[in-house]
Amino acid sequence: MTITEKILAAHAGLPRVEPGQIINVRVDVALGNDITAPIAIREFKQAGANRVFDRSRVVLVPDHFAPNKDILSAEQCKVLRDFAREQDLEHYFEIGEMGVEHALLPEQGIVGPGDVVIGADSHTCTYGALGAFSTGVGSTDLAAAMITGEAWFKVPESMKFVYTGKLGPWVEGKDLILATIGRIGVDGALYRAMEFTGPAIDALGMDDRFTMANMAIEAGGKSGIIAPDATTRAYVEGRVKRPPTYYESGPDARYREVIEIDCSRLRPQVAFPHLPSNTRSVDEAGTVAIDQVVIGSCTNGRIEDLRRAARVMRGQRVAPYVRCLVIPATQEIYRQALQEGLIEVFLDAKAAVSTPTCGPCLGGHMGILAKGERAVATTNRNFVGRMGHPESEVYLTNPAVAAASAVLGRIASPEEVAA
């Protein structure tokens, strides 16, 4: 079996499972945010439920339109707060502790290797980087799991991606996943589990692995997964609260497809509007003047991302009439960036540094685009109207390219700014 099949079989109480099989699985963690949880909580109440299945396994994070952007958003966040208080949830994160959910849960050790995690947020696939089966669902599925502690799944077929070669300068996990989506398309992994393997993955740190698993959904994938290794173990030890289970694909594992990607010549990627698959190398971007840069999100708001952005911005200044927003994904990342002097680099460069929020990534608040404006963002989607006006544009890149673009006021390669 593949790693995905092994995890699902263990949680279904079955000796083995096959792709296509419908199974009911035990859920280790069920997650909701201020957009999706209010509907789930309504369904929970309508079903006549009184208690969640386990107060330590239902996690609520008000991160999308929080700190509350308007009165309606305040009401939605209040629904979470009231429910968390009523149910005495162990993991509810108030502003001040809150972080972008998919950076926060791994950091706090709430999710770990071998888990089955569902979240009413499409980027729940992020935790696959830890060797978990983790996938996004809707609010109704979340409501059902909050009551029963279970969810139904069709066992997905797996697709294996083998990354070889040594990464060049300024090439990161983001570029690997953008290049992958560019190659297979936004539905290239529809309904499937994407298994990321190979020497180039082995060499990646956890932050880059989270970025890759995070964007599996952008290829239509049900999940993305990386088998745990020494890097994973070092990350989870002393952090994950429940004892982790380490799985790997067996020699009998069957794959729908195996795709090899040579990374040795890969350059930083840019996904042009309006699909994450519309990728080209930064060298082929041409002259694209920009109005805003966003460095943050569940995709690229972690400490390694901020270090790379700061390396490019040190001693530089954001171009005139360009707004650069830096949003550390969690309070801990913010604090670490402060201690490492990264925040000072951003402030010196005239970038704005924000408290954690999903905010601009989905056009919520904190950086909405006007008609005709263009943004370079380290986020995950560049759909029409994603960051504001339907006639605005979003270009997806890694943090180093975003920082270089902020300095030059156009899409730029990091080499143009920093050594």
Next chain:
Amino acid sequence: MKLTGKAWKFGADVDTDAIIPARRLNTSDPAELAKYCMEDADPDFVRKMKAGDLIVAGKNFGCGSSREHAPIAIKAAGVSCVIAPSFARIFYRNAFNMGLPIFECAEAAADIREGDEVTVDAGTGVIRNATTGAEYRAAPIPPFMQELIADGGLMAHLAKKARAG
């Protein structure tokens, strides 16, 4: 159940931001969401369409976010069903969970033109284009999903299971 109405065509990879943009997500009230259904794909859609009309779209309909607000907005706007060659998986799951009929049929999605009168037999998956006389068959719905629909969605299905002990 027969679903009959006029077809409204959309392209491939219609994402959930196009179905209901995030700026409308500070509420989950179906009537409010319905006002903005498909807003960023066609700002006039809700004014042009009539209750019972169908959405016919290209591949990977509903890609992107997990927001259940997307199928809620479509259903609350009065759209009777969506026909596409394929659906993004979270949208597919959400549609069944909250009772929006959707049909996978590449031929029908390609042939049906905007304004055609279309009837879908939800039970058999037979799609009939009354304007051209053409007939198609949608991919069969997995038995487990049929059970969900018959029970009235996921929550009703669980309630039924709980009652059965």
